[in-house]
Amino acid sequence: MARLRHTCRRIVFVSRNVPGVMPHPLKEVQQNPEVVQEMHSNAAHFRFQEGASLVITTLHSAPHIFIEEDGEGGGTDATSLPIRGSLANLLSILAHKLNFTYKLIQPPDKTWGTLTDNGSWTGMVRQVKNQEADIALGVFAPYAERVEAADFTSLFFFDHRCLVxxxxxxEIDPWSFLLVLAPAVWASMTGALVACWLSILLFVVTTGHSLPPLLKAETLFLQISTLLNQGVVWRRIMWRERLVLGGWVLIGMVVTWSYSCQLPSLLAVRSIPxxxxxxxxxxxxxxxxxxxxxxxxxxxxxxxxxxxxxxxxxxxxxxxxxxxxxxxxxxxxxxxxxxxxxxxxxxxxxxxxxxxxxxxxxxxxxxxxxxxxxxxxTGHGMIGQKNSPIIPLISRITTYCLEGDFQAAPGEEVELSVPPAAALEVEADFTGLEHSEDYIILGREEAPKIRGTPSPSGGQTTSETLNHSASG
Missing domain, CATH: 3.40.190.10 (Periplasmic binding protein-like II)
Structure with missing residues (x-):
C-alpha cells in the first residue's frame, strides 16, 4: 500500500497519445465493435488503447465544481474552461484511468435541464440527449423523465432541499418570561391549582360547613400567593386541608425556585428572529x-x-x-x-x-x-447518453472512489485548464487524504498507487509530482 505524505500536493496526469495525432471522438471510437466488446467484457481493466476525445458539459455547482470564468473562457464553447472541486478531481482520475482527453462546454441557458411542455429538454440534459455532449459532469437527481432521457452513473452524493x-x-423578547417553563408545565400548574382549590372547598362542604364567596376567593388567592413566595395565613383549616395545601406548597416551591433561577438568564439573552x-x-x-x-x-x-x-x-x-x-x-x-x-x-x-x-x-x-x-x-450522479457503454465504466471507477473516501479538502480544490480534444496536462489536488497512513486512490488493486518510485504505467514519480502515461 502507498503512504501519502502531506507534501504530495499535486498529481499531474500527462497524456501520451501519438504526437500529432488527435484522439478520435468517443462516438467514432464506439463504432468499433471490438472496442465495445472489450468495454463490456473487461470493464475492470479497460482503457482506450488509442485514446478517445469526449465532450463534457458542466456547470458551476459549489462545492462540487467551481468554474472561474474570465473574459475569454466564459462562453459555451470556450477553448479553456478552468474548473476546480471534487468532481474536477474525479474527472482527472477518469481521464487517466480510461485514457481519454476531453473538451469542457456549458449549456447556453446555464441550467441543469428539465422537460418542457412541448417534449423537449433544456440545459445539460438536452446536450446529452441530443448527443452534443458525451457526459454531463454534475450532481443530477434522478427522476422518471430524466432516467428516460439519459443514463445515470452510480449515485455518489445524497442531499435534500430546504430554505435559507x-x-x-x-432583540429582547418581552414575553420571554413565559418561555422559562414549557407549555405543558404551565398547563399542569394551572390544573393543579384548580384541583387543589376545588379539593379544599369539597372538604369544607363534607364537614357540614359553608364558605362565603369572599372566603372562597381568598383561598384561591392564598394558593397563588404561595407561588409568589408570599407569606400567607390559612384560617379554618383542618387536617385534610393541611395535607392538600402541604402538597401544593411543596410543588409550588420546587417550580418557583427553578423558575427564578432561569428567568434572569433568559431575560438577558437577546433572541434572533x-x-x-x-x-x-x-x-x-x-x-x-x-x-x-x-x-x-x-x-x-x-x-x-x-x-x-x-x-x-x-x-x-x-x-x-x-x-x-x-x-x-x-x-x-x-x-x-x-x-x-x-x-x-x-x-x-x-x-x-x-x-x-x-x-x-x-x-x-x-x-x-x-x-x-x-x-x-435524493441521490445524485452524473449522466451520459442512453446506452453508452462508457457509463458503466465511469460508475465502476466512481464506486472505487467512494470506497476509498476520495474527496478534496475545502478551499484546496484542484484547478484545471483544459484545452479541447488535445493531449492535456491535468493537475489534481488530493489534499484531505493526508490523514491516511496507507492509501490507494481508487480503492482497488488496479488503481494507480502513490509512491516515490516510477509508476507501473511508465511515468516518473517524485514526492511532489507524479507523471502517469495516459496511454498505458
Missing amino acids: AGKGAS QPIQSITDFLEDPSLKAVLVPNTYITSVMAQSREGEFYELNKLQGSDRIIMRTQAEFPNVLDNLVRRGDHVILSNTFPLKTAMAQDFSRTGKCDFYLSHQTFFA
Whole structure:
C-alpha cells in the first residue's frame, strides 16, 4: 500500500497519445465493435488503447465544481474552461484511468435541464440527449423523465432541499418570561391549582360547613400567593386541608425556585428572529420573494404538482415573488437580497451551506439560517447518453472512489485548464487524504498507487509530482 505524505500536493496526469495525432471522438471510437466488446467484457481493466476525445458539459455547482470564468473562457464553447472541486478531481482520475482527453462546454441557458411542455429538454440534459455532449459532469437527481432521457452513473452524493433566509436583528423578547417553563408545565400548574382549590372547598362542604364567596376567593388567592413566595395565613383549616395545601406548597416551591433561577438568564439573552421555517411560512408572507435555480428537480416537481405547497408555489411563477438565478449567483443573492430579509432561497442544502460558509469567511458574520423543514432527499450522479457503454465504466471507477473516501479538502480544490480534444496536462489536488497512513486512490488493486518510485504505467514519480502515461 502507498503512504501519502502531506507534501504530495499535486498529481499531474500527462497524456501520451501519438504526437500529432488527435484522439478520435468517443462516438467514432464506439463504432468499433471490438472496442465495445472489450468495454463490456473487461470493464475492470479497460482503457482506450488509442485514446478517445469526449465532450463534457458542466456547470458551476459549489462545492462540487467551481468554474472561474474570465473574459475569454466564459462562453459555451470556450477553448479553456478552468474548473476546480471534487468532481474536477474525479474527472482527472477518469481521464487517466480510461485514457481519454476531453473538451469542457456549458449549456447556453446555464441550467441543469428539465422537460418542457412541448417534449423537449433544456440545459445539460438536452446536450446529452441530443448527443452534443458525451457526459454531463454534475450532481443530477434522478427522476422518471430524466432516467428516460439519459443514463445515470452510480449515485455518489445524497442531499435534500430546504430554505435559507436572513436572520432578523437581535432583540429582547418581552414575553420571554413565559418561555422559562414549557407549555405543558404551565398547563399542569394551572390544573393543579384548580384541583387543589376545588379539593379544599369539597372538604369544607363534607364537614357540614359553608364558605362565603369572599372566603372562597381568598383561598384561591392564598394558593397563588404561595407561588409568589408570599407569606400567607390559612384560617379554618383542618387536617385534610393541611395535607392538600402541604402538597401544593411543596410543588409550588420546587417550580418557583427553578423558575427564578432561569428567568434572569433568559431575560438577558437577546433572541434572533427566524420566522421562515417552511414553505408554508413563505407562502403566508406576501412580502417575501423566493429565489430558485431554473430547470431543476424542484421546478419539475412544482410543475407536476396538483395540490399542496408546491402547487401553490408553482402558481406564483410568472409573478415577482419567484426569481430564477443560477447556483453560481448564490453568493451575490445572499449578500444583496437574502441579507435584507425579504428574500429566501429554495435549493439543495449542500450548495446553500457552501454559500453561507463562504459569506461567513468573507464577512465574519453569520446572517443566515436553514429552515427546519427539509424535503426531497435524493441521490445524485452524473449522466451520459442512453446506452453508452462508457457509463458503466465511469460508475465502476466512481464506486472505487467512494470506497476509498476520495474527496478534496475545502478551499484546496484542484484547478484545471483544459484545452479541447488535445493531449492535456491535468493537475489534481488530493489534499484531505493526508490523514491516511496507507492509501490507494481508487480503492482497488488496479488503481494507480502513490509512491516515490516510477509508476507501473511508465511515468516518473517524485514526492511532489507524479507523471502517469495516459496511454498505458
